Amino acid sequence: MDAVNQEIIRILLSDGRASFHQIGREIKMSASAVKRRVDQMVARGEIAGFSAVIDPAALGWETEAYIELYYKGNVRKPELERNLSAIPQVVGVWSVSGDADALVHVMAGSMSELEDTIELIRANPKMDRTRSSIVLSRVFQRPRA
Incomplete structure (x- = not known):
């Protein structure tokens, strides 16, 4: 996993509801490029799913x-x-x-x-x-x- 994907995961762990646009703005990448990377990480099993953290x-x-x-x-x-x-x-x-x-x-x-x-x-x-x-x-x- 490259440094950009690690940064995307860091952001998602911090805020699982962050939009691709928000993530892209933070890492200086377009929203569509962030979406492609997230989709690829999901396809490879590096991101196993998305869930809410409940009290x-x-x-x-x-x-x-x-x-x-x-x-x-x-x-x-x-x-x-x-x-x-x-x-x-x-x-x-x-x-x-x-x-x-x-x-x-x-x-x-x-x-x-x-x-x-x-x-x-x-x-x-x-x-x-x-x-x-x-x-x-x-x-x-x-x-x-």
């Missing part, structure tokens, strides 16, 4: 936690996806190095809903144990790729 509280998600999963034996990524994608409170899953097999990001409406979600995750017969860290407050979050 979790607006969706009723007042409780947030990161849960380390420890499985009995090995667990493969397709199994993680199959087991966890069906749980609406699970908003992210990562396969990680270290002692844990996976890290799960959970957003829930209450402590009770979080507890129910953790129990649902633990119900998997291959689950050995979990370790949870409840988020007390968000200090800052960078726009992410």
